[in-house]
Amino acid sequence: MKGIIQLANKKQYTGLWHGDVTHCKGEIIFYTGMGNFLEFMTDPETKGKIVVTTYPGVLHSHFDPAKFESEDLQLSALITQQEILVHSDVEESWLSFFNERGIPIMSSMDTRTIIKELLKDGEMSAELTAEDHKLDSQADCQKTKSEEKPIVLNANEKNNLVVLNFGIKKSLLNWLKSFHCKLTILPAGTTASAITEIAPDGVIFSGGSGHPGEYQQYFEDYAKVAKSYPTMAFGLGHQILALAFGGNIEKMKWGHRGCKHAIYHTSSKQVYLTNQNHGYHISLQDLEETGFKPSFLSVQDGDVEGLIHQDFPITTYQFHPDGTNYKLESFIKTAYFKQLEQSKGEKLYAEAK
Numbered sequence: 001m002k003g004i005i006q007l008a009n010k011k012q013y014t015g016l017w018h019g020d021v022t023h024c025k026g027e028i029i030f031y032t033g034m035g036n037f038l039e040f041m042t043d044p045e046t047k048g049k050i051v052v053t054t055y056p057g058v059l060h061s062h063f064d065p066a067k068f069e070s071e072d073l074q075l076s077a078l079i080t081q082q083e084i085l086v087h088s089d090v091e092e093s094w095l096s097f098f099n100e101r102g103i104p105i106m107s108s109m110d111t112r113t114i115i116k117e118l119l120k121d122g123e124m125s126a127e128l129t130a131e132d133h134k135l136d137s138q139a140d141c142q143k144t145k146s147e148e149k150p151i152v153l154n155a156n157e158k159n160n161l162v163v164l165n166f167g168i169k170k171s172l173l174n175w176l177k178s179f180h181c182k183l184t185i186l187p188a189g190t191t192a193s194a195i196t197e198i199a200p201d202g203v204i205f206s207g208g209s210g211h212p213g214e215y216q217q218y219f220e221d222y223a224k225v226a227k228s229y230p231t232m233a234f235g236l237g238h239q240i241l242a243l244a245f246g247g248n249i250e251k252m253k254w255g256h257r258g259c260k261h262a263i264y265h266t267s268s269k270q271v272y273l274t275n276q277n278h279g280y281h282i283s284l285q286d287l288e289e290t291g292f293k294p295s296f297l298s299v300q301d302g303d304v305e306g307l308i309h310q311d312f313p314i315t316t317y318q319f320h321p322d323g324t325n326y327k328l329e330s331f332i333k334t335a336y337f338k339q340l341e342q343s344k345g346e347k348l349y350a351e352a353k
Helices: 037-041 089-100 111-121 170-177 192-198 212-228 236-244 326-352
Strands: 002-007 012-018 023-031 049-053 077-079 105-107 124-130 151-153 160-166 182-187 202-208 231-234 249-265 271-282 292-298 304-309 314-317
Touching: 002 111, 012 089, 023 077, 023 111, 023 249, 037 049, 049 111, 089 105, 111 249, 160 170, 160 192, 160 236, 170 182, 170 202, 182 192, 192 212, 202 212, 202 236, 202 326, 212 236, 231 236, 236 249, 236 271, 236 304, 236 314, 249 304, 271 304, 271 326, 292 314, 314 326
Parallel strands: 023 049, 049 077, 077 105, 160 182, 160 202, 202 231, 231 314
Antiparallel strands: 002 012, 002 124, 012 105, 023 124, 151 182, 249 271, 249 292, 292 304, 304 314
């Protein structure tokens, strides 16, 4: 069956439609990675997105649920250049898995032309429909956001880290488990007073989906918490703290979405390759009044990829550790543990006085 995709600028493209769902609408983005397909499509930050892959082999890649970054697929639809012949168990697995979840796939697409259009006009909304069905501006494949309940991991460990959950990736959670700290995972809307009652040794702001401004009602609490405990933030959490301290966020013309994005450390000039998935960035020129200064910048376009506060023990990162970049992740982990130890020393000194 044929399908149609129409961009917000009215450009239309046709391909082959796979799935029982006949309509879909969402923001269309493109993924530049040549691997990590399942990780990207199950990343909470991909929630509600229509994903165009620049590499054609996505449906030939190994289907391994162990690589999931969340409990299920997060994208609204998949657009691929690849032809689907269903001659292998791998392709059948992909098609069945998507269809069971009501997520359409469009194959045999001219992805090169679509991506050139997105590079020209930027990421935008798009609508997909199967043949013999009208485009429906009300159709929306995005899933509703569920409220997370508090969870405690590594309960017998000594240090207690509160993790504010905006949509944490499994790989980030596994990396935090390697700290050998007690992890108290709380909903994003947890108040500063509730966190104070727990008396954590440190606080982590996770990544997640959406615009950081959606959490504006909690900014005062977030800033209070970050000033009170050694704090580390990733992805959406990195952007939220910048806003909570008076910074600004800008929509990118096209996001950083891939597994080989180069960044450099502003002090050492050391370059690292990182996994990234974001469509907003922090305004560099508006940082002066926030107390933050850049710790990492993008090699590609100079975007802010990390922040460090000049008055409080707060470090934030646009990218996500996933346990594969030992040198960079060791640097981040060591820096945070130094903040934890310093904070403990200051508390002991204050109590002694």
